Amino acid sequence: MIRRESPADISSIHEVHTAAFGKPGTPGDPPAEAGLVDALRACDAWLPALSLVATTPDGAVAGHVVCTRATAGSTPVLGLGPLGVLPAHQGRGVGHALMHAVLGAADALDEPLVILLGHRDYYPRFGFRPAEDYGITPPVPEWGPSFMARPLTSYTPTIRGAFAYAAPFDDL
Numbered sequence: 001m002i003r004r005e006s007p008a009d010i011s012s013i014h015e016v017h018t019a020a021f022g023k024p025g026t027p028g029d030p031p032a033e034a035g036l037v038d039a040l041r042a043c044d045a046w047l048p049a050l051s052l053v054a055t056t057p058d059g060a061v062a063g064h065v066v067c068t069r070a071t072a073g074s075t076p077v078l079g080l081g082p083l084g085v086l087p088a089h090q091g092r093g094v095g096h097a098l099m100h101a102v103l104g105a106a107d108a109l110d111e112p113l114v115i116l117l118g119h120r121d122y123y124p125r126f127g128f129r130p131a132e133d134y135g136i137t138p139p140v141p142e143w144g145p146s147f148m149a150r151p152l153t154s155y156t157p158t159i160r161g162a163f164a165y166a167a168p169f170d171d172l
Contacts (some may be wrong), residue, residue: 002101005051005064012061013037015054019090020063032172033082037066045069045166049109050078052101054085054094059119062089065098067114072136073161078106079169080116099126107152113159114150123148135160 005013014034021031035051035121042137054063063085089115092151106114115131118137121129128148131138138147139162147163148161 001055002052002097003055005053005066006050009053009061009064010038010041013064015085016064016086017059017082020090021082033084036082036168036172037064039168039171040066040068040166042168043068043168045168047078047090050102050105052098052105054089055097056089062086063094063098065095065102067102067111068113068166071164072113072115072117072159072167074163075112077113077115077159077163077164078111079165080114081118083118085137103127103152107154110154111152112155113152113161114169115148116150117143117147120145120148126150131163137162139163139165 014037015039017034018030021033022125047068050067056062065077065080065083067080070077083095084097103114109154113134116128128150130145131147131149132152134149136149139170
């Protein structure tokens with residue numbers, strides 16, 4: 001089941017991103033993605049309706065995705081990420097379901113565009129293309145084709161320019 005995050009999910013979400021992005025067998029600090037979600041939740045770019053969890057039949061959190069407020073030029077858009085799934089649930093369609101749910105929710109909220117930095121072989125299946133195809137430039141030029149955009153129903157081609165993630169991304 002996919003649903004909105006609740007306050008009771010916060011520690012489970014942190015665990016999901018720690019497990020999904022951590023290096024197996026490497027003790028130490030949690031990966032940046034786990035702290036990033038916590039920092040995003042505390043900033044003004046947080047959009048509660050776009051923080052979604054996937055749960056198992058017994059209600060445990062198996063995955064999480066979030067979109068936060070970002071800009072392309074002067075236009076408010078969404079930055080997607082992180083998307084994480086517990087390793088035991090990877091390869092079972094959980095990430096796929098989370099992506100479809102968050103894109104559908106964003107579209108229902110009349111958001112025009114979703115942008116992410118991600119794997120070039122994974123995200124095109126959800127309609128993402130290089131952001132440069134839409135006239136949107138990444139904050140780091142080397143991101144190139146891994147920096148992708150997905151227009152939604154209210155998208156217009158006038159949305160162009162330099163992209164800026166929510167402030168916590170700058171601390172990575």
